[in-house]
Amino acid sequence: MKAVSIREHGGPEVLEWIEVEDPTPAPGEVVVDVVAGALNRADVMQRWGLYPLQPGWSPYPGLEVSGRIGAVGEGVTDWKVGDGVCALLTGGGYAQKVAVPAGQLLPVPKGTGLAEAAGLPEVTATVWSNLVMTAGLKAGETLLVHGGAGGVGTMAIQIAKALGARVVTTVGGPEKAAQARELGADVAIDYRTEDFAEYGPYDAILDVVGGDYLERNVRSLAVDGRLVVIGLQKGLEGRLDLAEIVFKRASVHGTTLRARTKEYKAEVVAAVRENVWPMIEDGTVKLLVERTVPMSDAAEGHRLLEAGGHLGKILLVNDGSA
Incomplete structure (x- = not known):
């Protein structure tokens, strides 16, 4: 089979479409014949060498795919060869085949195309695990979502609204602000001209930005507020006012999904x-796809992602699979 390899750390040009060994399913795994994969910021960080791989991880990028099961490992009883699925991965999705633990498989939601479904597992799992399982977001609370035009942001807006929250989001420019409001955001803030702290306080904040947003995030929290940091686009360091945390009884969580068991x-x-699949199947929540590019031209997908002008997901489609 072929997969996208990272020749060396650097720009998109270091991604190469090369021949590699076919995966085989270990006990409890299946092999998915990949129809499509999707891009995530973690893939870019891995390419730059900012996301160190842990033992046992695939050297190939890609955290979510869709396709059909091509082989089933020992002990797998809920899935069979030929099933259409999408899957959450630890890596290896930029390929024609990938081995996946059976517990990380999802059926393709009704009304969603097989290739399109590649853009669902990572964002839905990221949003649900952080907003609900970590932050404990409840109906009637106010949520701030940073990066409301990206894959995670567009999904977070919709899921939070479906849960009954009031949603505020930051985006870059009036066009994206209008699009965020169409998705359900109650307030869309242009971060280039407005300070999101002025629109608080927030019961929960989902931050994909990091860096110097930390201080303003904490200052913007309500009493008993929760900040969940899942991205580091603006850097690794920020100022933390402990008095703000103590007297607000606030909590700050840093999480990644990839390294979890x-x-x-x-x-x-x-x-x-x-919880989320019914929302997708009844149209309450929609996956937004900005562009599809060939898997063999993953470098172009990375250029589009880093340019930052997209709304929603960028998909990588294997030849003949569109």
Whole structure:
């Protein structure tokens, strides 16, 4: 089979479409014949060398795919060869085939195309695990979502609204602000001209930005507020006022989904299937796809992602699979 390899750390040009060994399913795994994958910021960080791989992780990028099961490992009883699925991965999705623990598989939601479904597992699992399982977001609370035009942001806006929250989001420019409001955001803030702290306080904040947003995030929290940091686009360091945390009884969480155990991921996937899949199937929540590009031209996908002008997901489609 072929997969996208990272030749060396650097720009998109270091991504190469090369021949590699076919995966085989270990006990409890299946092999998915990949129809499509989707891009995530973690893939870019891995390419730059800012996301160190842990033992056992695939060297190939890609955290979510869709396709059909091509082989089933020992002990797998809920899935069979030929089933159409999408899957949450630890890596390896930029390929024609990938081995996946069976607990990280999801059926393709009704009304969603097989290729399109590649853009669902990572964002839905990220949003549900952080907003509900970590932050404990409740109906009637106010949520601030940073990066409301990205894959995670567009999904977070919709899921939070479906849960009954008031949603405020930051975006870059009036066009994206209008699009965020169409998705359900109650307030869309242009971060280039407005200070999101002025629109608080917030019961929960989902932050994909990091860096110097930390101080303003904490200052913007309500009493008993929760900040969940899941991205580091603006850097690794920020100022933390401990008095703000103590007197507000606030909490700050830093999380990544990729490094979690397969047991935890299976728990998240099960929760997503139970709670989010019905929202997708009845149209309450929609996946936004900005562009599809060939898997063999993943470098172009990375250029589009880093340019930052997209709304929603960018998909990588294997030849003949569109």
